[in-house]
Amino acid sequence: MLVLSRKSNESIMIGGNIEIVVLGVEGDTVKLGIRAPREVDIYRKEIYMAIQEENRAAATNPTAIDEVSKLFKK
Template sequence: MLVLSRKTNESIMIGANVEIIVLGVEGDNVKLGIRAPKEVDIHRKEIYMAIQAENRAAATNALSIEDVSKLFKK
């Protein structure tokens, strides 16, 4: 893990097109701004983990041919 110290209004770059800016620090909270292309997905980690869990669950729930057929008939 890379650990960096930054002050308010300072930033770090990830690659050539993702910039993370420290907008403010209030107690234990750090407010960050992220500049990235629209095609880059940005999620809080807990949301990202939930998405991954849902994707795994969907991939393991196999539908029968009858179930798929019913979906097309709707």
């Protein structure tokens, strides 16, 4: 893990097209801004993990698999 220190209004770059900006620090909360291309999905980790779990559940649900199969048979 890379650990960086940044102050308000300072930023880091990820690749050549994603910028993370520290907008402010209030107590133990850090407010971040993210500049990225529209095609880059950005989620809070807990939301991302919930999406992944839903995808896993759907992929192993026989009823859902049958429904998807029906869509492609048309």
